[in-house]
Amino acid sequence: MSLKNIGFVVFDDMAWAEFGVAIETFTRVHIPTDCGYGCRCYNVVTIGLTTEACRGHAGIEVNPDVDFRTAPELDTLIVCGGEPMRAPTLCKKVAKWLTYRAPTTRRIVALGTGIYPLAMTGLLDRREVATHWRAAKDVAIRFPGLRVHANRLFVKDGPFYTCAGGTAAVDFCLSLIEADFGRNLALKLARDLVVHFKRTGGEEQYSEPLQFQVQASDPYRLAELVSWILSHLGENLTVDALAQHACMSPRNFARLFAQSFGKTPAEFVAGARMTEARRRLLLPQATLKDVATSLGFKNAAVFSAAFERFAGMRPGTYRVRLGVTGKVHGVEQEVASTTSLLIGV
Known part of the structure; x- marks a missing residue:
């Protein structure tokens, strides 16, 4: 060569x-x-x-x-x-x-x-x-x-x-x-090279996680919490769980979070999960079940419905539009009723 x-x-x-x-x-x-x-x-x-x-x-x-x-x-x-x-x-x-x-x-x-x-x-x-x-x-x-x-x-x-x-x-x-x-x-x-995530180029220079860290009124707890959430998107991220991690009462935590970031913990977690979902859907070898489980959803159907609410299209359509081909097990399973993200809030 x-x-x-x-x-x-x-x-x-x-x-x-x-x-x-x-x-x-x-x-x-x-x-x-x-x-x-x-x-x-x-x-x-x-x-x-x-x-x-x-x-x-x-x-x-x-x-x-x-x-x-x-x-x-x-x-x-x-x-x-x-x-x-x-x-x-x-x-x-x-x-x-x-x-x-x-x-x-x-x-x-x-x-x-x-x-x-x-x-x-x-x-x-x-x-x-x-x-x-x-x-x-x-x-x-x-x-x-x-x-x-x-x-x-x-x-x-x-x-x-x-x-x-x-x-x-x-x-x-x-x-x-x-x-x-x-x-x-x-x-x-x-x-x-110990790269956290190989970005594709379309991401923002001033990323949303960095914006949240900059905006945090309590840099010693909330700013650190943003990084922790992004590294644990597949775990239990209820208000109670996040408040416990921040060493605060749930009520005080929810109030301070919304005051600092202009959105509720539930909204932040949902957005973070969907942003990460778009990245993981670019991996041809990842099935919908893999992506759903890794991000804390009950199953591919729940994830698919949530992704459609966020992006305006189902995960399978998103992949097709971006030219991603690969495993699609569980992609287009129809959801009989409206389901929700497992953010527990």
């Missing part, structure tokens, strides 16, 4: 978090062989304007392997983010080189503010893009031809991929690896 060349454009004061997690993710990818040694899948190349050392904003130096003039043919080209990419001088130089390289490169990627030079080429005009929420408004103003998604983690439109940056770079790189070498290898790598 021939290695796929992955090129990273590096520069002074680049965002180290995005570059670091992306390069670590790609260099960890190996396919097992009969001899017991893993076969590398990617050859990572760092590319600078020159071959002089670049110092990231965290103070860590990177010595580019090659410069723009001597860079090899690339399968994927990744432009890292960083404040200097907003500046016209650097942006124009990178944009000129991207224009030259685009016809011979299978994928061109922008992480965070790496979108500025790619947008300057005009290659993204009339395309959907994602970028960090702090830069989204400025990107939309400077490049009005772009269809900017200010809250998406990452977006693919043709051969161009744009990502919000930050920790979303991990999920994004996993999605590229999945496209190249399959879901099983990507999930194995996600486990090696």
Whole structure:
């Protein structure tokens, strides 16, 4: 198997978090062989304007392997983010080189503010893009031809991929690896990287759980409780059980929760279960019974009815629309009467 060349454009004061997690993710990818040694899948190349050392904003130096003039043919080209990419001088130089390289490169990627030079080429005009929420408004103003998604983690439109940056770079790189070498290898790598959940890109940058943690008026109990709920969605999540976990009386807990988050514990639990259900339904090997049981429902019929109330369609229809094929045991069992979520509230 021939290695796929992955090129990273590096520069002074680049965002180290995005570059670091992306390069670590790609260099960890190996396919097992009969001899017991893993076969590398990617050859990572760092590319600078020159071959002089670049110092990231965290103070860590990177010595580019090659410069723009001597860079090899690339399968994927990744432009890292960083404040200097907003500046016209650097942006124009990178944009000129991207224009030259685009016809011979299978994928061109922008992480965070790496979108500025790619947008300057005009290659993204009339395309959907994602970028960090702090830069989204400025990107939309400077490049009005772009269809900017200010809250998406990452977006693919043709051969161009744009990502919000930050920790979303991990999920994004996993999605590229999945496209190249399959879901099983990507999930194995996600486990090696201790990823809580491999996100698909359509999730919000400012997730609802984080919003709840930020809004919690009692950060020592309610904020921690949000994380606990999301990790125990298959368990008993009645008001009594949650109040006991928070070391509060049920009445006081329900009042404080609603005051802090603007919704009842029941509403929060129901929403959390349905959000997680949409993710688990994307797994082809998961049956409706598997998903229902893992999220605290009595059976697939109860889950199916609840999902239809939440999403406006039954789980089987949801999977079909997203192109998910797999086990469907118990998917479309008709519900004779209205059933409810097992939130016990």
